[in-house]
Amino acid sequence: MTDHWNVKLYDNQHSFVSQYGTELIDLLAPQNGERILDLGCGTGDLANQLYMLGVDVIGIDSSGNMIEQARKKYPHLEFQQANALDLPFEDEFDAVFSNAVLHWIKPPEQALEGIYKALKKGGRFVAEFGGKGNVQMIVNSAI
Incomplete structure (x- = not known):
């Protein structure tokens, strides 16, 4: 599978993706010392924000380009190249x-099973997903 993610373009012209994720961190309400998985971490900006809040964070992304850039930007953090459909974690987070990741993952049910397995009992899952035109499809369906 070809890695089509251009990290320079992502960091320079699509930085709004991480900026929107800042509000999601508020919803997550991370607690000092928690272990959190950043699924689809991109170039690591939100993983670093979590780290700055006292969280033990691991960022994963299927893109080797994104992981390489994240490691360059934030060498103090752990980043792994991994596919959301085959998460290697069990009761860890x-x-x-x-x-802004899950709308890319097919089939989503397989990713959700891996997420559930990765969580400790009572763990939480906080996500935002959507893509160009998704909200318009919802609006059209509701009319």
């Missing part, structure tokens, strides 16, 4: 956090 207090929370799974995902910003």
